[in-house]
Amino acid sequence: MANPVNERARLLSNDPVGPRLYLMRLETPIIAKTTRPGQFVHLQIPAADAHILRRPFCVYARDAEAGTIDVLYQVVGEGTRLLAKATPAVVDATGGMSVLGPLGNSWAAVDEAQSGSGLHVLLVGGGVGAAPLYLLAEDLIDAGCAVDVVLGAQTEDALVTRERFAALLGREPACATDDGSYGRPGFCTTLSQEALDAGCSVDGAPFDRVCVCGPDPLMKIVAAQAHEAHVPCEVSTERRMACGIGACLSCVVETTDGLKRSCADGPIFDAEKVVW
């Protein structure tokens, strides 16, 4: 892994893209070059000095040449509410936004794909958890994998990653919405189960890997489905983080190997090892 750095980033854009969803583009030349799929950045909320903790977000997309990264985020609390208000002018006026990264490990699937060949990988993303799977899909396809994507969201307009995935895959990802406004009505775990049952949509071969990112309950169900199907599965954990670099032990994940730090030993863990 590349050393993390603390970049003073310009905010290039920060726009609403769905219900409580925002897409932010940051100018972080070093992080844009060095981030691997699944890694995250730890952001300081701009112009909010009472909010001292950084906020962790996965990198959704990166453009090494332009030196930018994209973050897709949902407004859930005070910090993300303030983040959504940040404008390029505000961030410029406050001397840029402090972005620590790239942090954390990456999906083992990428290493495996690069050493082995022609893996069949199923990606399952719930809600905003779809974002970190995009970089993964890119790298897996580059490495010659066959990739199927299952996305779940509450409503159609929350399925904001669908088009990027469709463009990358050259076909529609399988989608489910809670309210049935798009794709299969209900939870996306039905789709992940069907995919595991049917095999890869490209050639019908059984999957070699499942990678999931989303709310804990979703990841737990998909991990169980993968276990059932004897397919190795990785999950991306989310814990409250202070340091983000492995020093404070705020972000522990219980695993069969003991307590692990989500920020430094993860966020990606072998699903078999996570004690849910």
Place this chain on the structure above:
Amino acid sequence: MANPVNERARLLSNDPVGPRLYLMRLETPIIAKTTRPGQFVHLQIPAADAHILRRPFCVYARDAEAGTIDVLYQVVGEGTRLLAKATPAVVDATGGMSVLGPLGNSWAAVDEAQSGSGLHVLLVGGGVGAAPLYLLAEDLIDAGCAVDVVLGAQTEDALVTRERFAALLGREPACATDDGSYGRPGFCTTLSQEALDAGCSVDGAPFDRVCVCGPDPLMKIVAAQAHEAHVPCEVSTERRMACGIGACLSCVVETTDGLKRSCADGPIFDAEKVVW
């Protein structure tokens, strides 16, 4: 006095005008209409949620028609440092700046000028203390007074109110600079003494009033000079303020009538009553 209001102001401009000096224009239609000379506004520092206290600033100029007020301020600490960084875009993005005002009393000289006639008034402003004298000069001249102005500053480029006063008076105010870069070298108390000795520059008549604003030591000296010359003198006090409206007793000024609240009983006090 008009009731104070809490206006969400747009910041129209905020520009450096001298060494650590900034001129800010705020859109506060009600305050612009109701402010009397000597009154102040209590501002929330924008985009700085750890800085919970407001900061008090005198109104330098007002434009009732345009609905704007000007504040001239010096960067002295963390709050004013952050204020100087505020841009119209930042303030717009955070929903406007909270401005409480108009607060405090006004110069008795104004009432007196409006009831009596043809008063001769000497205004003495030290440093950024010159700002609150400008509105006073305007009202006094409107009321038919003869007004002389003495200004002191550290350097020529800190004499930022000089031109506005010159335009208003139709002649140059008497100026002193600590470093001698403009006007009389040394402190402006030499000039105030000379003025008291010589009488009003308009017609040589003795002054009926002295109004001073500036650092405490300056006000103390000028008050003594006025006392010596048997001229009534008012001073504008500066104390650390929390509420700004007379409730918390943070801002007390010791007077011969007991402790008074600078924010509500002042900021203007009869110099004879202040216990320096």
Place this chain on the structure above:
Amino acid sequence: MAENTDSRAHIRETSVSLAVNLGGLPMKNPVTDASGTFAAGREFSAFVDVAELGAVTTKGVSLNGWQGNAAPRIAETPSGMLNSIGLQNPGVAHLMADELPWLKSQGATAIVNVSGHSFDEYVQVIEALEDADAVGAYEVNISCPNVDEGGMTIGTDPASVQKVVGACRRATKRPLIVKLTPNVTDVAEIARAAVSAGADALSLINTVLGMAVDAERRRPQLARVVGGLSGPCVKPIALRQVWEVHNAVDVPLLGMGGISSGIDAIEFMLCGATAVAVGTANFVCPTATVDVANGIIDYCERQGVSDVAELIGGLQC
């Protein structure tokens, strides 16, 4: 300051039942101001209608008045402030002649915050106030230095607390709220002492002892060196102590410390507060009391809470 009803903030209509009872004091809603941050309300009457508040808590009053401390009396700190006003007040006679009649004329409920430098002084202040009909309850501030005990803060010693509260209890039948200091090892112990001596309710927290330094001039920022910390920064400490006291005694609590929104108030109620006081936030925004009340209404409506009293002590852990 003349009335200007149009520009004042108002507590909005709601079907949520907001009334609570604070140890015998009926409050139309759970929101009062924190003593010393609101004077007796008059200075805020251009911004809020004090009659709409659950009560108005007046600034600490002593028998013959105190001069308070030297200036500077305040300093800003991260998300908070320090004060060393030193309980400046003009004495109980002035309160009765001037402030209480005004509060009564406004239709406000008054909680009178009582201070003293000796056990006797507390009692004498209460005795004087027994003649005033506009007093809804007393809030006894035991964070004052006591000259009887060598200047020690009464509120840090259970025996002194019992003594002063007992004496005040014998002086009145009105609801007696005892205001605790947070600067103790075990606030529950102090709370039990106050209740055993007859407190009808407890209020907490008073300010936390703190200090600020002007590094450039190498001087303390406050003339009295040390002062009381308040504002959002102390909220975690206040919530913890309200929770501890709620688990230790059975009387209702008036919670305060850094409350600036309805959500903050709800947090205190969930930890066991029956009512809440808004202090430093009044300096941040002069409509803070009303804003907090409206925020409580918003929360209850959003969460389907029909009676705000359901929330008291409702923390699930």
Place this chain on the structure above:
Amino acid sequence: MAENTDSRAHIRETSVSLAVNLGGLPMKNPVTDASGTFAAGREFSAFVDVAELGAVTTKGVSLNGWQGNAAPRIAETPSGMLNSIGLQNPGVAHLMADELPWLKSQGATAIVNVSGHSFDEYVQVIEALEDADAVGAYEVNISCPNVDEGGMTIGTDPASVQKVVGACRRATKRPLIVKLTPNVTDVAEIARAAVSAGADALSLINTVLGMAVDAERRRPQLARVVGGLSGPCVKPIALRQVWEVHNAVDVPLLGMGGISSGIDAIEFMLCGATAVAVGTANFVCPTATVDVANGIIDYCERQGVSDVAELIGGLQC
């Protein structure tokens, strides 16, 4: 994490004399990290060169290691945070096998923060560490709950403090720093107890007990309900206690609590701290320790201070 010297922050050259002596521990400058916020430094080595710091204070270590508390373990509060890590640590053997040799290889000075659930455990941890040559000083954290005394925090009772400090004192000749808890009525009394039992230096403050609530879900934000408050919000409390302790005892003090800039550090030194520790600020910015040291240099150069030790206790009041 591989070295990447180019992007690290460094303490700059200065003619100001920065060395201080903390109760027998020579420090090349007054800046260390606050225990538990820096692990043993390795995680920060992409950002700072730990050998440049006055010392590296390691995370609290117990005899056989502790699991710590359930998650969530942290919450954000206004200008601060709460933590209930619960002193999770892998035990003293791991520290000696893994962390201390690394610190030594870096050329860093180590202060080892020692915790225990009984008087004996403290002593056993120190006895184990006496075999390690890379220990510059011990910092005994007396804010741990003590099973010998029914779970009470040792650091809140002068007799327990004397007992544990005395026992540690007998176990070592190395500099013994005792870390005080701020959650007491009278910190000076505790400080005197620690010094009378043989402490060479005192460090303060540890975290302030606090709590945070998730109003929407009506649950505490921390799994353990109550946690320790740290960060800028506690600085006024910390400065006050450092000042009180400085006026009460004669040993050097290691000041901490909300330090995030050189000016903050100077404030602590003026109140009586010989050295300072940077804690929560490391989470805000991973170069905080070095930034604080450089800020101290800036201040000294601007003010013409040739030896930083001149500032210790230099507050004028």
